[in-house]
Amino acid sequence: MTAHVKPLTDFTARDFRMLIDGAWTEGAGNVIERVAPGHGVTVSRYPAGTKADAGRAIAAARHAFDDGSWPRMTGAERSNILLKAADIIAARADDLAFLDCIESGKPISQAKGELAGAADIWRYAAALARDLHGESYNTLGQGTLGVVLREAIGVVSIITPWNFPFLIVSQKLPFALAAGCTAVVKPSELTSGSTLVLGEILIEAGVPAGVVNILTGTGPEVGSVMTTHPDVDMVSFTGSTGVGRLTMANAAQTLKKVSLELGGKNPQIVFPEADLDAFVDAAVFGAYFNAGECCNAGSRLILHRSIAGEVTARIAELSKKVKVGDPLDPATQVGAIITPQHLEKIGGYVDGAAKAGASVALGGAALDLGLGQFMAPTILSGVTPDMAVAREEVFGPVLSVLTFETTDEAVRIANAIDYGLSAGVWSRDFDTCLTIGRRVRAGTVWMNTFMDGASELPFGGYRQSGLGRELGRHAVEDYTETKTFNMHIGARTGWWMQR
Missing domain, CATH: 3.40.309.10 (Aldehyde Dehydrogenase; Chain A, domain 2)
Structure with missing residues (x-):
């Protein structure tokens, strides 16, 4: 069953800017025009980010992590900001769904359903910010206590595809933020609009400058810097298996941690x-x-x-x-x-x-x-x-x-x-x-069902479908490193004194 498409009337294409270190910028490059796949007219314009723009965004995220307040907040403080972001996402769901609809061509009813799911993920990640914890070992002997900490991994490059523009960034970014990381985000150059609006939402919610930076542009120009730069500690990528291999090869140059959600033939x-x-x-x-x-x-x-x-x-x-x-x-x-x-x-x-x-x-x-x-x-x-x-x-x-x-x-x-x-x-x-x-x-x-899901259930694949898992209670842990404290109690018998 088919129906002809109605032309967009009384519509003006929307102009966007990139978010770097808390400021909106035109960037150093040209402009990308997005033509709506369902209507054949230009609906959005974004800056075509450059390697220099990517370098500035990474520097901002590095400074925000090394010297800023976000990683040093309590879990409750980060949780409250993420909850506020979820509330604003829900309040602006119609605007966000409209952008995803006209830029990706997905049905508006589906886009609205995805926005509801995304708000739920942000709330779930907010809860995990307060629940992130390590381990203790008091069974190592009378003179030893072991404590394992979980610390934010650092600066995370997040690269997302065009098919679920807002939903997929919501499967990554709130968990990285819950852990205390800072981020540079690059949505697809075909569907960047809703992710840029997310930048507005996060500023309103109280995320400090430099914690989340959003770049627009192509993979060869912007994504390549995000996956190779030595100041990036982790890359989280969703896209094709072919580009996933390239991402992994790029990240291997500095042995970054990599999370990949790739293709399927289910x-x-x-x-x-x-x-x-x-x-x-x-x-x-x-x-x-x-x-x-x-x-x-x-x-x-x-x-x-x-x-x-x-x-x-x-x-x-x-x-x-x-x-x-x-x-x-x-x-x-x-x-x-x-x-x-x-x-x-x-x-x-x-x-x-x-x-x-x-x-x-x-x-x-x-x-x-x-x-x-x-x-x-x-x-x-x-x-x-x-x-x-x-x-x-x-x-x-x-x-x-x-x-x-x-x-x-x-x-x-x-x-x-x-x-x-x-x-x-x-x-x-x-x-x-x-x-x-x-x-x-x-x-x-x-x-006896298909494609059901919930924020609580991990998502990811075997073999060439990717590495790691998103969602679920352990998702926030993916954005951490473990640090062991091995503590000695009382006097220690030295190696030399045993001779």
Whole structure:
């Protein structure tokens, strides 16, 4: 189901500046213009940050960490500021959601849901600021006491992608701040608006100057400095696996700590006794949520051969009802594709699969909705594990259907890729769910549901899906170093005196 896009009327593109050391600056470079993928008009302008801008931002964060108040505040003081930021995020949610909608092409209803989730994450991180603690050991003998401290790691470079602009920075920055770190943040040059507004929010909430610096610009110009500079102690990156490898190589020059949340090619394994009504709904959601531009997308269905035909037909019928259209329409479920180049790449995967022997059961082509760039919800059947569309991250609304006969075969297909971010298993037999869950190599395994989440649950992947975990009670610990105090009590017998 499609609907034509309405032109933006009475709309003026918004001009932004970068935040460096508590001041808004135009930077030393040119201007980046963002054209809305759903409406085809310029909606935002940002400074194209330079290497010099990145150096100034890192220097500000270094000074704020080494000499400023933020790392030396109590956990309660930092927590109160983060809670105030969460309240302002909630109050400005409509403005932030609008920016994410027009810059990324995601549906406005989805963007508002993400903002609610982001506010919850900031509140959760605020609670962890007061709960961060080390360990003590009084079992080492009468003359020894051991204390293990957790100290903020220092300056953190945070680099975020375009597909969830506000949500993903909210999975990183509040935990770094809760630990007492300072940060330099670079959002994608395609979707920088809401992160820059976050800078306004943090200033209003009381975050001191230099603690959070926000740069706009490209990876080669700005990101390269953020990942190699010796004054940066840690890099937290979300994006493609290819750029993640480059980030890790850059950080290795000075042995920085690295946290990477990268790609996924996530399977849903479905057995005949599953609740197929629930699964069909989850399959459509998992494939087309955020137009499939989601590392967690359920892009591979691994169906038992006895139900594959029936289930594929049911998914196709429900997919026809999915509304593709104007991102600003509250009824839209699938919005625009981020760039024309990415739309072409998605189409290339579909064409390649068809040439390799897969069948296009639904969709398969771009949609002309009058403005912007859109892709039809697409289902490919007859996909085999060796095809590129079954192994590589398409990052679009494309669902690949594979089949299996035995549990061993299902697990083998699920694990036969480079990624291990998430997976789903569907069966009314919970023994089956647990067996699959234990054997599939993925950071998250959903059982009889898909793409649920909570701030309390860790998120991250195995293998080339990344390193480390975000969210959960240990997320704040990722931004710390441990320091051991080994304390001697009373007189010490010296080594020399024992001779």
